[in-house]
Amino acid sequence: KNEVEQSPQNLTAQEGEFITINCSYSVGISALHWLQQHPGGGIVSLFMLSSGKKKHGRLIATINIQEKHSSLHITASHPRDSAVYICAVWTSGTYKYIFGTGTRLKVLA
Amino acid sequence: DVKVTQSSRYLVKRTGEKVFLECVQDMDHENMFWYRQDPGLGLRLIYFSYDVKMKEKGDIPEGYSVSREKKERFSLILESASTNQTSMYLCASEQGYEQFFGPGTRLTVL
Numbered sequence: 001k002n003e004v005e006q007s008p009q010n011l012t013a014q015e016g017e018f019i020t021i022n023c024s025y026s027v028g029i030s031a032l033h034w035l036q037q038h039p040g041g042g043i044v045s046l047f048m049l050s051s052g053k054k055k056h057g058r059l060i061a062t063i064n065i066q067e068k069h070s071s072l073h074i075t076a077s078h079p080r081d082s083a084v085y086i087c088a089v090w091t092s093g094t095y096k097y098i099f100g101t102g103t104r105l106k107v108l109a
Numbered sequence: 110d111v112k113v114t115q116s117s118r119y120l121v122k123r124t125g126e127k128v129f130l131e132c133v134q135d136m137d138h139e140n141m142f143w144y145r146q147d148p149g150l151g152l153r154l155i156y157f158s159y160d161v162k163m164k165e166k167g168d169i170p171e172g173y174s175v176s177r178e179k180k181e182r183f184s185l186i187l188e189s190a191s192t193n194q195t196s197m198y199l200c201a202s203e204q205g206y207e208q209f210f211g212p213g214t215r216l217t218v219l
Binding site: 030031033035040042043044045048086088090097099100101102 | 154
């Protein structure tokens with residue numbers, strides 16, 4: 001079993017829909033990241049969380065430390081949001097960065 | 110803004126060749142990483158370096174080596190390329206739990 005699990009693996013949405021991507025982890029963490037990777041490879045960091053909730057434009061990320069769960073929400077989705085979204089955690093105690101396998105999102109116009 | 114650059118976006122090599130992938134960061138970060146990314150497997154750590162001339166093996170170091178002679182440059186070396194090393198290779202530098210990724214090199218080994 002992976003230490004960082006994401007769901008769903010693939011997601012297709014219509015433009016304007018509200019989207020949620022989930023991440024569960026089984027290790028103690030110092031921080032959790034949501035990353036975005038567009039076709040072509042480059043990865044950008046969207047959020048770094050250690051507690052609570054963060055918002056940037058149409059993107060919202062939440063984390064529940066007790067439940068070891070985080071969600072990434074996209075409001076009013078747009079075709080340019082089409083990308084792979086990756087959850088990654090820095091473990092606490094050991095210096096290790098563990099990635100989920102990603103959620104491939106396609107937003108149709 | 111932090112910038113992490115990689116020497117090539119696309120590379121095609123033949124089995125048995127020695128391959129060098131270079132990564133340069135411009136923010137004086139001490140920690141640098143090499144990952145490979147394969148469909149269904151996500152990103153996996155090959156090696157990381159926490160200082161000049163210092164390196165640590167990651168999860169899949171077999172068939173790879175690294176070099177860090179200067180703080181800003183971290184090189185990944187495939188001593189004798191094999192077809193199972195065909196992959197996307199991503200470099201990153203890190204400070205304060207924030208990783209900054211390069212654009213990636215898609216390597217094909219024929």
